[in-house]
Every structure is written in C-alpha cells, then in structure tokens.
Amino acid sequence: MDQQQMFQLIATETAVKPTQVKAAVELIEEGNTIPFIARYRKERTGELDEEQLRAIEERYHYLTQLNQRKEEVIRLIDEQGKLTDELTQKIMQSTKLQEVEDLYLPFRPKRKTRASIAREKGLEPLARLMAESSQAEPVQAAADSYVDAEKGVDSADAALQGAMDILAEELSEDADIRKWVREYTWKHGMLVSKAKDAEARTVYEMYYDYSEPVHKMPPHRILAVNRGEREEVLKVKIEVDEEKIFLRLAKWFAVPAHAYLTQVVQDSYKRLIAPSIEREVRAQMTEQAEEQAIRIFSENLRPLLLQPPVRGKMVLGVDPAYRTGCKWAVVDDTGKMLEVGVIYPTPPQKKVAEAKAEVLALLDKYPIDIIAIGNGTASRETEAFIADVIKEAKRPVYYIIVNEAGASVYSASKIAKEEFPDLDAARRSAVSIARRLQDPLAELVKIDPKSVGVGQYQHDVSQKHLSESLTHVVESAVNYVGVDVNTASPSLLSYVSGISATVAKNIVKRREEVGRFTKRTDLKEVPRLGAKTYEQCIGFMRIHDGENPLDQTPIHPESYAVVGRLFSELGLELEQIGSDACKERLKQVDVESMAERLACGVPTLKDIIEALLRPGRDPRDELPKPLLRSDVLKLEDLHVGMQLQGTVRNVVDFGAFVDIGLKNDGLVHISRLSERFVKNPMDVVTVGDIVDVWVYNVDVERERVGLSMIPVKPENDNEEK
Structure with a gap:
C-alpha cells in the first residue's frame, strides 16, 4: 500500500478528504504537536479538530507498521523459496495485521507438532491420497504400505492417524478458514461464565451462571467477567454451534467428506482452531471494551479538568479521617498556603468542642469564604460537623464536597514533597483539596490522570494505552485554556504544546532568578527552549499586564502582523484592545472580504477576531459554578x-x-x-x-x-x- 492509498483509506475511515489527511500527516511528520496543528494550521488541514487529527495520526502509524510487517513477511516466505505471485498479492492487499499473520501462519517456523512428526515419517503422500479420495476404502488399503517400524509407523492405524494430523494442521492454517471461523464465532458465539464455587459470596454473583452473545456484550460486563476470571472466581468460555462449523470446514476438501476427513475436520477445529480463535475473539472483545473504558475515562476527564475555577476566594481545605484526625489547610485567594493543622471531631477521639472552637477561630482570623471537604473516609461525619459549625460563624460561610481522588497520590509524590518539604502527606492533601476548588486544572495536572477517579474499570485496561490517551486529554485541556507563564507550576507548563518537563522547570527557574516575563519573546532566553519549541508553545502562553496586549491572547505571534494590518484597516490602536469601540468595530468586520485584503486565511482571521473581542478570557468561566452547601443532607x-x-x-x-x-x-x-x-x-x-x-x-x-x-x-x- 503506497502513501496515496494510505491517505485514501484513512480519509474514507475518518470521513475527511485525502488532501486533509495528507496535510495532517505532513504537519505531524514535521514535528508539530496536535494542539498546535488544530489551532494554528487550520488553513492547511481544512480545520480538522484535535480528535480528527489524533485519529489520523493513530491510523497512519498503524498502516505504516502494517506495511513494514508485510515487507518482512514477504521476505521471510521468499527466503524459504515458497513465495508465489498470488500469495504476494494477498499479503499486499491485506488491510489488517491479523490477515497478514494468518497468511504467514503456514510458513512460520514451528516447534515439533504431530503433523511435522508425521511428515518426518514419510506420511505426506498418504495425507494427499486421503484428501483427494472420495471414498475411505482406498485410503485404508494404502495405509498398510506405510507401515515401517524403523520410521516409527507401527500399524496402518498409526499411518492413518499421521495422515490425518497433517491434514488437520493444514486446514487449521488456511487463512480463509481462520477468517470465517473468527467471524462466525464473533457473530454467533455465546460467552458463558460459571462460578468455580457457587456457594462463595462475591461481587461476581450475577456472572455465576451467565451467558450473552459475544458481539452484544457491553464493555463494562466484558471487563467485569475478565476480572472475575483473573481472580479465579469464574470459569469463562465461548460456546458456538460446532456442527455448523464442521459443515463449513468440510467444504475445504475438494471431495465429499468420508469418515477420515470428518475426523480431520473435528480434530482440526477442536484441537487447533477453536482454542486460538477463542483467544483471539476474547482478545478482540477485551480490546474493544478497553477502548470504550478509556474513551469514557477520557471524556469524563476533560470536563473535570475544565471545571470553572472559584476565583478570589480564601478556602479552608479539610482532609477527613478518623483515628489520625482531620487535617486542615488555609489557602489564600492565590493558592498560597497560609496555615495548616489538625482537628479531631470524628471517632474515636470525638473532640467536637475543641475542633469547633479551632474552626471558628480560623473563620475569625482569616476571611475564609468556603470550606472544601474531601469526599473520602469520614467525609460524612466531617460534613455534619462543618455544617453545624458554620451556623455559629459571624458571616455567611459555605462548604462544598470536593472529589479527593488522587489527593493521596499527589501528597506522597515527588512534586508535593518539592512544593511542601516541611509538611507530612496528609497536610499536603488538605492543601490540594482546597486548591482543587480554586483552580481544578492547575491542581489536577500534578496527579497521574489515572488516579482522578472518573473512570470505569481503569485498572483492568492497557495502562500504556490509558496513560497515552489521558495525557492527550490533559494536554488538550491545558492548551485550550492557556497558561499564565508568570504563575504556572512546572506540572502545568509541562503539558503546554511542545514543552518538555525539563523546559518547564527551566521556565520557572528563569522566572525565579530574573523576575516575571514581560513579553512572549522573553521565553526565547529560556535554556533548551529552541525555535521549534517556541513556535509550538508560544500561542498557548499568556502574559497578563505585559508590554504587548496581544501577549494575553491566544493569537500566535506569527499573526501579530495580521492584527497590525487589521487595526490599520479599522483605524484602531493596540492600546484599544478590550475597549467598547474596539469590540464594536470588530463585530462589524466582513471576515471573508477582510481576510482577502489582509492576505490571511478566513479561519485564522475568525480566531483573531474572537480573541480580540474577549482578551484574557478563560473559557472555563462560562461554565456553571460548583454547588455550595450550608447544611448537611442525611x-x-x-x-x-x-x-x-x-x-x-x-x-x-x-x-x-x-x-x-x-x-x-x-x-x-x-x-x-x-x-x-x-x-x-x-x-x-x-x-x-x-x-x-x-x-x-x-x-x-x-x-x-x-x-x-x-x-x-x-x-x-x-x-x-
């Protein structure tokens, strides 16, 4: 498959034009990141979004690997002197790795099998006779002449068995047969699970005597059954109508199936075909279930990351617990930790009066607006306590339950230790809970995405695939929002398009040593932030109150000249960005005719005008704010x-x-x-x-x-x- 054919195939599968696929692949091969291409190369790709670009990238890599495997298989078969034009054509026309592997199966080097031993004993001619005879009698008569004690053929029955072993293996290695059985099993197979111990009480009881069509089984049930099998609670198999399969396999022979060929068909299917096809179908079921589980996790993760920040509020974060007490942390409106401590309102200590006095003292000492309570162990008791305390506060104070999934992972991490070297893990967790309310994205990027608690069977899927997918989601969310280069942590910066963990640390180090960045071009002075990295990242970096008002927008510096020409056409100055006069004139622009005058692409000009209408905008601010509570619900x-x-x-x-x-x-x-x-x-x-x-x-x-x-x-x- 040449490159043009690949582009055409991908275009058909992704419902875009081949020219768009070609442009996307070229941009990816040039070292551009997906967020950069989606945002700043819309003219070249025909405005493909990130999801389409990732689908193209993934499929292109698969087809590239497929081509490489085809070449390797052709070479390996040719080295055996068994390559034919017909086989070459079949391999080259394959669109799946499985098809290529099926075609290679008869030529794959094997350890000793019953068939190879039979061939060594000289029984191949008898196998050919068996496959070509329309009656069993001639084969049986011929078997006597193959009896040879020196070769290990002690009887006619042994000769016949050897011949059947040869045919059974050949039948099992036929690519068309394997494809048909695989498809039949997928369409008509039933996955059946049974309990190993029907008396045992487990979470898998609904699967103790369970069956469901293979192709209809939903992903969450597939993963549940897999886990039950892995934990040795369930026995799982796929059942099919074997008689229908036997009838189809019998047609592989050029003659009607006599008694020996009937035995060949049954042995080939039960011993050789069925076990491997069942493994393949189970693997296919699992793969599809994993893809769905990962998709669900990814689709849940994005809105979690993009929850609106609660700005300008001082927060008291509380990490509930029983024996070790509830750790608390006061965090100011910028996320700076002011004070930490511990109270014991929950069992076994139940020092409710002392805990109440301490919380009320904190509410007097600091202008705390919201109390963020983690939803883990002892959350319910802590919530009841806090709801009771705030009734006695001198001003309105609200509380909110914050999903603390991953907080313990963060608090024990290297990042947390570097951030708060003098705090123990539990107190770091309280700080994290408070900050999750203030800026969910900035805090959640410090945690392994797998640990944020919005998945389904995330521990049962390919961890490599899951990690890659979730990293893409975090990267997409961070670049969608943009990053304030003067306040962002290394964790947040490392998800910006093109920025590595090392460069992220170098940005923070330069900020600490030299002071805040006043213009985007200052980033060129950061060690290891070269021209390509600058091109990829700079549009997603924001500098508020800097020298150039465009630096606070998602407009890429490569388009600053376009903005200059646009403002010249409209009679505006850069200093007017954000003013009512500027917005009014921008709203009246005829984008298509203006793009032509400015020698600029229409999509780019649309994005520029959108950015200029709302400079410094955080897209998360348009989402509904979190629910705050003042009393407990039981x-x-x-x-x-x-x-x-x-x-x-x-x-x-x-x-x-x-x-x-x-x-x-x-x-x-x-x-x-x-x-x-x-x-x-x-x-x-x-x-x-x-x-x-x-x-x-x-x-x-x-x-x-x-x-x-x-x-x-x-x-x-x-x-x-």
Whole structure:
C-alpha cells in the first residue's frame, strides 16, 4: 500500500478528504504537536479538530507498521523459496495485521507438532491420497504400505492417524478458514461464565451462571467477567454451534467428506482452531471494551479538568479521617498556603468542642469564604460537623464536597514533597483539596490522570494505552485554556504544546532568578527552549499586564502582523484592545472580504477576531459554578419523589453518578436519564454538570440511592420500587 492509498483509506475511515489527511500527516511528520496543528494550521488541514487529527495520526502509524510487517513477511516466505505471485498479492492487499499473520501462519517456523512428526515419517503422500479420495476404502488399503517400524509407523492405524494430523494442521492454517471461523464465532458465539464455587459470596454473583452473545456484550460486563476470571472466581468460555462449523470446514476438501476427513475436520477445529480463535475473539472483545473504558475515562476527564475555577476566594481545605484526625489547610485567594493543622471531631477521639472552637477561630482570623471537604473516609461525619459549625460563624460561610481522588497520590509524590518539604502527606492533601476548588486544572495536572477517579474499570485496561490517551486529554485541556507563564507550576507548563518537563522547570527557574516575563519573546532566553519549541508553545502562553496586549491572547505571534494590518484597516490602536469601540468595530468586520485584503486565511482571521473581542478570557468561566452547601443532607432525610440538585461526578456505560450531598453519590441509571431512549449517557450529561434529580429509591442498609432525571411522584412510591 503506497502513501496515496494510505491517505485514501484513512480519509474514507475518518470521513475527511485525502488532501486533509495528507496535510495532517505532513504537519505531524514535521514535528508539530496536535494542539498546535488544530489551532494554528487550520488553513492547511481544512480545520480538522484535535480528535480528527489524533485519529489520523493513530491510523497512519498503524498502516505504516502494517506495511513494514508485510515487507518482512514477504521476505521471510521468499527466503524459504515458497513465495508465489498470488500469495504476494494477498499479503499486499491485506488491510489488517491479523490477515497478514494468518497468511504467514503456514510458513512460520514451528516447534515439533504431530503433523511435522508425521511428515518426518514419510506420511505426506498418504495425507494427499486421503484428501483427494472420495471414498475411505482406498485410503485404508494404502495405509498398510506405510507401515515401517524403523520410521516409527507401527500399524496402518498409526499411518492413518499421521495422515490425518497433517491434514488437520493444514486446514487449521488456511487463512480463509481462520477468517470465517473468527467471524462466525464473533457473530454467533455465546460467552458463558460459571462460578468455580457457587456457594462463595462475591461481587461476581450475577456472572455465576451467565451467558450473552459475544458481539452484544457491553464493555463494562466484558471487563467485569475478565476480572472475575483473573481472580479465579469464574470459569469463562465461548460456546458456538460446532456442527455448523464442521459443515463449513468440510467444504475445504475438494471431495465429499468420508469418515477420515470428518475426523480431520473435528480434530482440526477442536484441537487447533477453536482454542486460538477463542483467544483471539476474547482478545478482540477485551480490546474493544478497553477502548470504550478509556474513551469514557477520557471524556469524563476533560470536563473535570475544565471545571470553572472559584476565583478570589480564601478556602479552608479539610482532609477527613478518623483515628489520625482531620487535617486542615488555609489557602489564600492565590493558592498560597497560609496555615495548616489538625482537628479531631470524628471517632474515636470525638473532640467536637475543641475542633469547633479551632474552626471558628480560623473563620475569625482569616476571611475564609468556603470550606472544601474531601469526599473520602469520614467525609460524612466531617460534613455534619462543618455544617453545624458554620451556623455559629459571624458571616455567611459555605462548604462544598470536593472529589479527593488522587489527593493521596499527589501528597506522597515527588512534586508535593518539592512544593511542601516541611509538611507530612496528609497536610499536603488538605492543601490540594482546597486548591482543587480554586483552580481544578492547575491542581489536577500534578496527579497521574489515572488516579482522578472518573473512570470505569481503569485498572483492568492497557495502562500504556490509558496513560497515552489521558495525557492527550490533559494536554488538550491545558492548551485550550492557556497558561499564565508568570504563575504556572512546572506540572502545568509541562503539558503546554511542545514543552518538555525539563523546559518547564527551566521556565520557572528563569522566572525565579530574573523576575516575571514581560513579553512572549522573553521565553526565547529560556535554556533548551529552541525555535521549534517556541513556535509550538508560544500561542498557548499568556502574559497578563505585559508590554504587548496581544501577549494575553491566544493569537500566535506569527499573526501579530495580521492584527497590525487589521487595526490599520479599522483605524484602531493596540492600546484599544478590550475597549467598547474596539469590540464594536470588530463585530462589524466582513471576515471573508477582510481576510482577502489582509492576505490571511478566513479561519485564522475568525480566531483573531474572537480573541480580540474577549482578551484574557478563560473559557472555563462560562461554565456553571460548583454547588455550595450550608447544611448537611442525611440518607434518612430522603424519600421517593424528593427533588434535589446535584453535581455529576462520573459518567459510565450504565448511567451517571451524582453528588447530592451524601457520603456516596447517587446513581442515575441510563434508563432514568431521559424520557427518550439513551444509547450513551454522555449524550445527556457530562462530569461537572449541575442537574435536577428526583429520588427514585433508597437502600438504607447498603447506603445506596437511586436517582432519576425523569420526575418521580411521591405517591408512586410502591409502583416505582
């Protein structure tokens, strides 16, 4: 497959033009990052977005590897002197690695098999006779002449068995047969799971006697069954109608299947084909389930990262616990840690009065607006305590439950130790909880994305693939928002397009040694930040109150001259950016005719005008603010039909988990998300959404709440249950 064919194939698969694929591949090969291409090379790619660009990049790399494997397989078969024009053509026309491997299978070097031993005994001619005879009798008669004790053929039956072994292996290695069996198993196979110990109580009980069509099984159930099998709780296999497979395999022979060929077909399938095809189909199921799990994690992670920051607020962060006490940290409106400590309002100490006095003293000492409570162990008790305390505060104070997933990972990390060398891990965690409210993106980038708690079976998928995918999401979110180069941490800077961890540290070091950056070109002085890196990163770097007002916008310096010509056409000065007069004139611009006059692409000019209309804008500010609470909600307070407001914390295949102020999030099952049919919960809700929900059912014993986004009437209590 030459490059043009690759571009055409990718274009068909991704529903874009071959010229767009070609441009995208060229830009990637030139060393440009995906965020840079998506934002600043729209004219070349025809405005492909990041998702399309990543799909093209991934597919191009796959096809490149496929081409390399084809060349290698052709070489290996040719070295055996067995390459034919027909085989070469079949290999070259393959579009999947599996097809190439199927074609190579008969030529792959093998350890000793029953078939190879039979060939060494000289039984190949008997195998040919067996495959070409329409009756069993001539084969049986011929078998006597192959009896040879010196060669290890002790009887006619042994000769016949050897001949059947040869044919069984040849049948199992036929690429077309393997493809047909694989597809048949996928379409008609049933995955069946049984308990190894039916009396054992485990989380896998629904799979103790379970079956479901292979091609219909949803990803979360595939991963659950896999885990049950891995933990040796379940026995899992794929069952198919073998008789139909036998009929298809028998047609491989040029003659009607006599008794010996019938044995060949059954042995070939059961001993050689079925085990490997089952492994391949299970692997395919797992791969698709993993892709879906990773997709869900990625799609949940982006809105989590892009939660609106709570600006200008001093926050008291609280990391709940029992025995070791609740660690707290006061963080000012810039994220600077002012004071840390510990209180013991929870069991076993239950020093409630002392803890209350300490929190009230902090509220008097600092202008704390919000208390951020982690949602981990002892969260419910801590929330009840805080809700009681703030009733006695001298001014309105609110609290919010913050998802603390990953806070403990961060607090024990090298980054946290460098940031707070004098604090223990728990106190660092309290600081992190407070900062997550103030600027979720800046804080969450310090944590391994796998640990932020918005996934589904994330520990059961390829960790390499998951890590790559989540890194792309974080990179995309950081570059979408932009980074203040004078306040950003090395962790945040390292996700900027083109910036490595080393360069990120060098930027901070230069800032500490020389002082704040006053213009974008100052970054050229940072060690190891070369011309290519500068080109890739600089549009995503922001300098507020700098020498050039354009440096606070996402406009790339390569387009500053275009802005100059635009302002000249409009009779404006750079100093007028952000003024009402400037905005009014920009709104009246005919983009297409102006782009022609300025010798500029229409997409680029659109982005420039958008940036100039809202200089210094943070796109996160347009999202709904987090819900603040002033009183606690208990499970006992709930009744069916009760309406509440909550925050979507996680979206999975089967629904969405919503924080309504309880210790555990309530589940809105996919069937209760909307009155219309919902195929994918993410079509209805995303992480961070503020939603109205109704209590659908309450399980006090298991501390579970079923919620509905479809109104539930209290009088329907029994019917709903």
